[in-house]
Amino acid sequence: QQQVKQSPQSLIVQKGGISIINCAYENTAFDYFPWYQQFPGKGPALLIAIRPDVSEKKEGRFTISFNKSAKQFSLHIMDSQPGDSATYFCAAGGTSYGKLTFGQGTILTVHP
Amino acid sequence: DTAVSQTPKYLVTQMGNDKSIKCEQNLGHDTMYWYKQDSKKFLKIMFSYNNKELIINETVPNRFSPKSPDKAHLNLHINSLELGDSAVYFCASSQGPTPPYEQYFGPGTRLTVT
Numbered sequence: 362q363q364q365v366k367q368s369p370q371s372l373i374v375q376k377g378g379i380s381i382i383n384c385a386y387e388n389t390a391f392d393y394f395p396w397y398q399q400f401p402g403k404g405p406a407l408l409i410a411i412r413p414d415v416s417e418k419k420e421g422r423f424t425i426s427f428n429k430s431a432k433q434f435s436l437h438i439m440d441s442q443p444g445d446s447a448t449y450f451c452a453a454g455g456t457s458y459g460k461l462t463f464g465q466g467t468i469l470t471v472h473p
Numbered sequence: 474d475t476a477v478s479q480t481p482k483y484l485v486t487q488m489g490n491d492k493s494i495k496c497e498q499n500l501g502h503d504t505m506y507w508y509k510q511d512s513k514k515f516l517k518i519m520f521s522y523n524n525k526e527l528i529i530n531e532t533v534p535n536r537f538s539p540k541s542p543d544k545a546h547l548n549l550h551i552n553s554l555e556l557g558d559s560a561v562y563f564c565a566s567s568q569g570p571t572p573p574y575e576q577y578f579g580p581g582t583r584l585t586v587t
Binding site: 392393395397399402403404405406407410448450454455457458459460461462463465466 | 477504506513514515516517518521523528529563565567569570571572573574575576577578579580581
C-alpha cells in the first residue's frame with residue numbers, strides 16, 4: 362500500500378528558478394518528514410527534515426512547507442543550480458522503529 | 474573515512490545462486506537497515522536491526538536473511554536468487570530507532586540476476 366505519494370515524477374527547471382516537489386501522506390501517525398537527495402550511483406543523503414509542530418523549515422536554499430490538515434508537505438529549492446540535478450525523495454516516519462516510507466521520487470534537471 | 478560501506482558494489486549472478494552483501498558502519502550507530510531500490514527507483518525498507526536485534530521485518534521472501542554479528546555490521550544473504558531480485562540494495566544506519574534519527578545510506582550494491 363503506497364502511503365506517501367510524490368509528484369511530479371520529473372521536473373525541468375532553468376538555472377535560478379524555483380523547484381517545487383509535493384508529497385501527500387495517508388497515515389496521520391507519521392510525525393517525521395525528511396527529504397533525501399540522491400545522485401546517480403550514490404546512496405540517498407538527508408537534505409532537510411521537518412516535524413509536524415512547525416509549518417515551515419528553511420535551510421539555505423531549501424525549504425519544507427508542511428500542511429498538517431491537508432496531510433501534505435513540499436520541498437522548495439530556491440535559485441536552483443545545475444548541481445541540484447538529482448533525484449529527490451520525500452519520506453515519512455515515526456510510526457515504527459525508524460521505519461521510513463518513501464515517495465516514488467522526482468528526477469530534477471536544472472538547465473544552465 | 475567512509476561512514477557506511479558496502480561490498481561488493483556490483484554483483485552479477487545467475488538464477489538459483491546464493492549470494493551475500495556485506496555492510497559496515499563506523500559511525501557508532503546502534504541501528505542498521507536494508508533497503509531495496511527497484512528499477513523505477515522506488516525505495517522500500519526490508520529489515521532493521523537495533524543492537525543486533527531484528528526490529529523491522531517487512532514482507533520479504535524468506536530467501537532473504539539478514540544477519541548482524543555486531544552493532545557495526547549487517548549482512549544480507551539471499552538464497553535461490555530470482556530475476557525479480559535484481560535491484561540496488563542499500564544499507565543504512567542511524568543513531569537509534571526512535572525518535573526518528575537521520576539515516577545515513579551506503580553507496581549501494583547493484584545486484585543483477587541473469
